[in-house]
Amino acid sequence: xxxxxxxxxxxxxxxxxxxxxxxxxxxxxxxxxxxxxxxxxxxxxxxxxxxxxxxxxxxxxxxxxxxxxxxxxxxxxxxxxxxxxxxxxxxxxxxxxxxxxxxxxxxxxxxxxxxx
Numbered sequence: 001x002x003x004x005x006x007x008x009x010x011x012x013x014x015x016x017x018x019x020x021x022x023x024x025x026x027x028x029x030x031x032x033x034x035x036x037x038x039x040x041x042x043x044x045x046x047x048x049x050x051x052x053x054x055x056x057x058x059x060x061x062x063x064x065x066x067x068x069x070x071x072x073x074x075x076x077x078x079x080x081x082x083x084x085x086x087x088x089x090x091x092x093x094x095x096x097x098x099x100x101x102x103x104x105x106x107x108x109x110x111x112x113x114x115x116x
Contacts, residue, residue, distance in 0.1 A: 004059070006098050026085040037063050054095065054096075
């Protein structure tokens with residue numbers, strides 16, 4: 001499993017519930033296309049966070065790098081629905097920081113470590 005981690009701040013005029021709805025529609029579409037395993041959207045609570053923490057956290061799970069690649073291919077399609085759903089999310093975002101994570105230690109690394 002791979003976890004695509006997105007730390008997000010919205011534009012000041014953007015509505016949080018509109019963003020949540022747009023993310024739900026976009027992620028739901030990607031799940032229907034079987035290019036996303038699971039996802040969750042979280043919002044900072046009680047403004048309890050350091051200055052480097054964004055307001056929203058979107059985590060998207062992928063089975064493997066092949067599935068992640070397939071998700072990017074969907075995004076690259078010249079399809080009106082894909083463009084609309086993606087734009088509805090991205091238009092509300094002022095700043096996003098992205099990271100790709102995996103469980104650790106992972107089986108591949110554990111096997112290599114055992115061979116040393």
